Amino acid sequence: MSNIFAFAETRGGELRRAALEAVTAARQTADQIGGEVRVLIAGAPGIAVHAAKLAAHGADIVLVVEHDAFTHYNPEALASTLAAGLANNYRAAFFSASAQGKDLAPRVAAKLKVGLASDVTEFAFSGDAVVAKHPGYTGKIVQTLTLKATPAIISLRPGAVLPKESPKAGTVQNIPSAGDPAASRVVVTDTVVGGGAKLDLGEAPVIISGGRGLKEAANFTLVEDLAAAFGNAAVGATRAVTDEGWRPHSDQIGQTGRLVSPDLYVACGISGAIQHLAGMRTSKTIVAINKDKEAPIFKIADYGIVGDVLEILPVLTEAVKAAKQGA
Amino acid sequence: MKIAVCIKRVPDMDVRFKIGANGTSVDEAGLKFDISDFDGYAVEAALQIKEKANAGEVVVISLGADNVQETLRKAMSMGADRAVQLKHDAPVFDSFAIATALAAELSTGGYDLVMFGRMSIDTANQATGTMVAELLGLPIITAISKLDFDGGTVKARRELEGSYELVECPLPAIVTIDEGIARPRYPSLKGIMAAKKKPLETKPAQVGEQRYTLDKMELPAERAAGRIVGEGKDAVPELVRLLKEEAKVL
Ligand SMILES: Cc1cc2nc3c(=O)[nH]c(=O)nc-3n(C[C@H](O)[C@H](O)[C@H](O)COP(=O)(O)OP(=O)(O)OC[C@H]3O[C@@H](n4cnc5c(N)ncnc54)[C@H](O)[C@@H]3O)c2cc1C
Numbered sequence: 001m002s003n004i005f006a007f008a009e010t011r012g013g014e015l016r017r018a019a020l021e022a023v024t025a026a027r028q029t030a031d032q033i034g035g036e037v038r039v040l041i042a043g044a045p046g047i048a049v050h051a052a053k054l055a056a057h058g059a060d061i062v063l064v065v066e067h068d069a070f071t072h073y074n075p076e077a078l079a080s081t082l083a084a085g086l087a088n089n090y091r092a093a094f095f096s097a098s099a100q101g102k103d104l105a106p107r108v109a110a111k112l113k114v115g116l117a118s119d120v121t122e123f124a125f126s127g128d129a130v131v132a133k134h135p136g137y138t139g140k141i142v143q144t145l146t147l148k149a150t151p152a153i154i155s156l157r158p159g160a161v162l163p164k165e166s167p168k169a170g171t172v173q174n175i176p177s178a179g180d181p182a183a184s185r186v187v188v189t190d191t192v193v194g195g196g197a198k199l200d201l202g203e204a205p206v207i208i209s210g211g212r213g214l215k216e217a218a219n220f221t222l223v224e225d226l227a228a229a230f231g232n233a234a235v236g237a238t239r240a241v242t243d244e245g246w247r248p249h250s251d252q253i254g255q256t257g258r259l260v261s262p263d264l265y266v267a268c269g270i271s272g273a274i275q276h277l278a279g280m281r282t283s284k285t286i287v288a289i290n291k292d293k294e295a296p297i298f299k300i301a302d303y304g305i306v307g308d309v310l311e312i313l314p315v316l317t318e319a320v321k322a323a324k325q326g327a
Numbered sequence: 328m329k330i331a332v333c334i335k336r337v338p339d340m341d342v343r344f345k346i347g348a349n350g351t352s353v354d355e356a357g358l359k360f361d362i363s364d365f366d367g368y369a370v371e372a373a374l375q376i377k378e379k380a381n382a383g384e385v386v387v388i389s390l391g392a393d394n395v396q397e398t399l400r401k402a403m404s405m406g407a408d409r410a411v412q413l414k415h416d417a418p419v420f421d422s423f424a425i426a427t428a429l430a431a432e433l434s435t436g437g438y439d440l441v442m443f444g445r446m447s448i449d450t451a452n453q454a455t456g457t458m459v460a461e462l463l464g465l466p467i468i469t470a471i472s473k474l475d476f477d478g479g480t481v482k483a484r485r486e487l488e489g490s491y492e493l494v495e496c497p498l499p500a501i502v503t504i505d506e507g508i509a510r511p512r513y514p515s516l517k518g519i520m521a522a523k524k525k526p527l528e529t530k531p532a533q534v535g536e537q538r539y540t541l542d543k544m545e546l547p548a549e550r551a552a553g554r555i556v557g558e559g560k561d562a563v564p565e566l567v568r569l570l571k572e573e574a575k576v577l
Contacts, residue, residue, distance in 0.1 A: 011487070057406050073492065076466070099487040103469045106454035110423060110461035115538030118422075118452040119555050135547065136451040138340045141353065143450070145420075185466040186496040193490040200489025206576070234489065249472055254362060255340070255448065256506040258488065264576040274341055285574040286553070287566065293440040293555065295387040303569055307559035315560040319567045321577050 002091035004030045005151065006084065008041035008054055008062075009100050011073070012191055015041075015050040017203045020057050020163035021274055025094045025123075025156055027058025027166050033125050035091060036060040037168065040175075042078055044071040048172055055170020057163060065176050069181035072188035077181035079107035083176040086112060090151040092130060097155040097259075098202050105155040115147040119259070121160045121282065130154065137256045138278035155231030157282075158202055158244060159261040201251070204234035209253060209280070210246075211238040213269015213290060213309050217246035223314040224250045229320040236260070238276050254279035269309040272297025289313070328383040328437045330373045332407070333429055333456070334366040336391060336398040337449040344546065351541050352418065353449075362398055365444025367511035369504040372474060373442050374406045374512075384408050386436065390428055390532050392416045405523035413532035414499035418540045420450060426458035427535030434463055438499060440481075445470040445503040457505040466496035472507030 006026035008019035019041070026037045039054045041047055042065040051062040065081060086093055086108065093099060093108070095101040097119040109116035117123070117132035121142075124131050130152040134143050147154075208230070210223040220235070227233035239246040239254060255261055255278040265283035270276060272288070272295055280286070281300055288301035289309045298304045305312060338344075338358040345354035362370065370387065377383045384459040387402040390413040397439045399410035413432055419425050443456035453470070460467035467511055471494070473484035479501050486507070514522070556562045556569065571577040 011490070079461075099470065099485070102453045103457070103485075106422065106452075106457035107461055109454070110426065110537075112460040113423070113538075116422065116454055118341065118454055131542070134451070137338075137344060137353070137449050138451075139547065140340065140344050141346075142545050142547050143420075143541060144545070145539045146542055147539045149538055182388060185495060186468060188492045188494050190493045191487075191490060192493070200487075202488030250489055252506075253537070264570070264574070276460070278340075281550070283546075285570070285576055286550075287570070298553065298555065300553070302550075302553040302574065303566055304553060304555045305557060305559070305562045305566060306555060307562070312560050316565045319563050320577065322569060323567050325542065 001035050002034045002089050002150070004037050005090050005093040006037065006039045007093070007095045007101070007104065008039050008050065008109040009096055009098060010041065010043050010047065010050070012193065013043055013047065015053060016098070018098045018101060018158060019054070021156060021158065021161045022096055023054055023057040023059055024164045025161045029092060029125060030312070033091065035316060038063060040065065040082065040085065042070045042081070044068055051172050054166050056167050058166040058168050059170045060168050061065040062172050064172055066174065067177055067181050069184070072191055073104055074181055074184055075107060075190065076184040076186050077177050077179065077231050078104060079111060080178040082108045083111035090271050092152045092154060095153070095155040097157050099156050105153055112151070114133060114151060114153060116153045116155070117145055117147055118155050119157050120154050121157050122236040123154060129327055138274065139281050157259065157261060199232065199234045201234050201236055201253070201258050201260055204232060205259055205262055206233035206234050207236045207262045208231045208266045208268065209238070209270060210234035210241060210268045211270030212240040215310070219310060220246060222310065226266070226313055226317045226320065229317045229324065231324065238270055267297050267301065268313060270297055271295050272300065318323050328376060328380060329437060330383060330440045330442060330516070331375060331386045331388055331436055331438045332366070332369050332373045332434060332442045333364040333388050334370060334398060334402055335389065335447045337447060338359050340448060344526055346544050346546065349356045351544055353463065353544065360394070360398070360547040363447045363449070365446060365504055366446070367444040368506060368508060369444050370402050370405055370407060371509040371511040372504055375509055377559055388413065388429065388432060390415055390425055396527060399527055400522050401514065404518040405512055406518060409526040409529070412527065412529045414529050415532040415534055419537065419538050421537040422454035423458050424535045424537045426455050426462055428461035428532040429455070430459045431533045432530070433459065438464045440498060441501045443501070443503040445505045455552055456501055460501045464473045465499060465501050467501040467503070468494045468496055469503045470505045471502055472505045474502060474508055
C-alpha cells in the first residue's frame with residue numbers, strides 16, 4: 001500500500017497553518033484510498049515539538065529533520081531530502097501553494113521527474129490518476145489536469161482545504177538530511193517579519209483589505225483596528241496602496257500580489273479592478289465598502305455598504321467587537 | 328554579464344474569455360497578446376543590469392509557434408540584444424516538458440544569469456524556472472522583489488506572506504522575478520526600428536514528455552449576485568447581523 005505525504009511548513013520555528021492544511025489533505029486522501037500519512041518537518045533542533053499538532057491533524061508518522069542549517073528555509077537541502085524520501089512508495093505528496101511551497105514543490109517534482117499540479121483548489125483520486133483543478137488566467141479560467149505519474153505532487157491553494165483534527169499516533173522518526181544541509185548554495189540569511197499583525201495573509205481566515213479610498217497611510221489604523229476586532233484577521237492592500245508605499249508589497253493582493261481565499265474578505269475603499277479581483281475572487285464571503293455605488297467591487301461582493309469608509313470603519317469595528325463579546 | 332530571459336506570449340487578461348471548441352483551449356479570436364506580466368518585469372530587470380554595468384548581453388528566449396516572434400521583437404524593442412525562438416506548434420501546458428526544452432537551449436549558452444517571471448499569468452504554475460534550474464543543476468532563487476550582486480554572489484529578497492527573506496547564491500544562477508524590481512519600459516520608436524534588425528534565431532524545441540494532461544478548461548462558476556445592505560454607517564448593524572446569521576463568519 002502506498003503512503004501519502006505532507007510537508008509541514010514552518011517559519012521562524014513556528015508551524016504554519018499551511019502545514020495543517022497539507023496534513024488534513026493527506027489524511028482525507030489516506031482515509032479514502034488507504035495508506036499511511038507521513039509528514040516531514042524540518043528545522044533547528046527542537047522543531048519536533050510540533051509533532052503533536054501534526055499527529056492531531058492525522059499524521060501516522062512524523063519524520064523530523066533537525067539541524068541548525070534548517071533554522072531558516074533551506075530549499076536545496078529540503079528538496080534533496082524530500083526527493084530521496086518520496087522515491088519510496090508514495091502515492092501523492094501535498095504541499096501548500098504558499099510562497100515557500102511554490103518554491104519547494106517544483107524542485108521536488110523536477111528531481112523526481114514527476115508531474116506537479118500547482119495551486120490546486122480541488123482534487124480527486126481515481127484509479128491510478130489524480131484529477132486536479134487549478135485556476136489560471138487571473139482566475140478567469142479553471143484548468144482541470146490529470147496526473148498519472150507517482151507520486152503526484154500537489155500544491156494546495158491556501159484555504160482550499162481547511163485544517164481539521166483527526167488524531168493519529170504521529171510516531172516521531174528522526175531522519176538525517178540528504179547531504180550536508182550546511183553546504184547548500186542557496187542560503188536564506190534572514191527572515192524578516194513585517195507589520196504588527198499577529199496573523200499574515202497566508203494564515204488568516206479573515207482579511208481586511210484597504211485601497212486608495214483610505215486616502216492616506218495613517219488611515220490604515222482603521223483597517224488594523226477592524227482586523228484586531230475580528231482577532232483572526234490579517235491586513236491586505238491593493239497595488240495602488242503598495243505603490244504609494246502606504247503598505248509593504250508583501251500585503252498586496254491580486255494578479256501580481258498574493259492569491260488568497262479567506263472565509264471573509266472585507267474590501268475597504270477598493271474599486272475592484274480585475275487585477276485585484278484576480279487575487280481574492282475565490283474568497284468565501286466578500287464585503288465591500290465604497291462610496292461609489294457603481295464600483296465594480298459590488299458586482300462580486302456578497303454584502304455591500306455604500307458610503308464613506310473612514311466614517312463606517314470605526315462603527316463596524318465597534319459592532320464587531322460587541323458581536324465577538326456576545327458570542 | 329551574459330543574461331538570458333525566458334518569456335512567454337500570453338493573452339491580455341482584461342477580457343471575458345471564451346473556451347475553444349476542443350474544450351482545452353482559449354478561443355483566441357479578438358484577443359490581444361503580449362509578454363506575460365512577470366516576464367516583462369524580468370526583461371526590464373535584465374536591461375537595467377546591463378545598462379548599469381554598461382556591458383554584457385541580454386538574450387530573450389521563447390518557446391512556441393511563430394507568433395512568439397512578435398513577443399520576442401517586443402522584448403528586443405525594449406532593448407534585448409537578440410532572440411531565440413524554440414519552435415513548437417502544438418501547445419504545451421506541463422511546466423516540466425517546457426523546462427526540458429528550455430534547459431537544453433540554456434545549457435549551451437554560457438549564461439551567467441538566467442531570468443524568468445515568477446509565473447506566467449495564463450497557466451499560473453510558477454514552476455518552469457525552478458524545473459529548469461533542477462535540470463541544469465544551477466542554484467535558483469524564486470519570486471524575488473529585489474536583486475543585487477556582490478562580486479559573484481546574487482543577493483535577493485523574496486516576499487513571503489506578511490514578511491520577507493534575504494537570500495543569497497553564487498553565480499551562475501537562475502532567478503525568477505516578482506513585482507517590485509522594475510516595471511517594464513515602453514519601447515521607444517527608435518527601439519522598435521532597431522528591433523527589426525536584431526537577430527532572431529529559430530530552432531526546433533526539444534520538448535520533453537508531458538507529465539500531465541490538460542483535460543478541460545472552463546469558466547469559473549459565477550458568484551451569486553450580492554446585495555447592497557444599505558448606505559452609510561447606519562447599515563452596519565444589518566451587515567453584522569448578516570455576517571453572523573447568514574454567512575456565519577462572526
Ligand atoms: C499589470 C498590472 C498588474 C496589476 N496587479 C495588481 C495587483 O496585484 N493587485 C491590485 O490590487 N492591483 C493591481 N493592479 C492595479 C489595478 O489595475 C488597480 O489600479 C488597483 O487595484 C486599484 O487600487 P484601488 O482599488 O485601491 O484604487 P482605485 O481604483 O483608485 O479605487 C479607489 C476606490 O476607493 C473608493 N473611495 C474613494 N474614497 C472613498 C471613501 N472616502 N470611502 C469609500 N470609498 C472611497 C473609490 O470610489 C474607488 O472605487 C495591476 C495593474 C496592472 C496594469
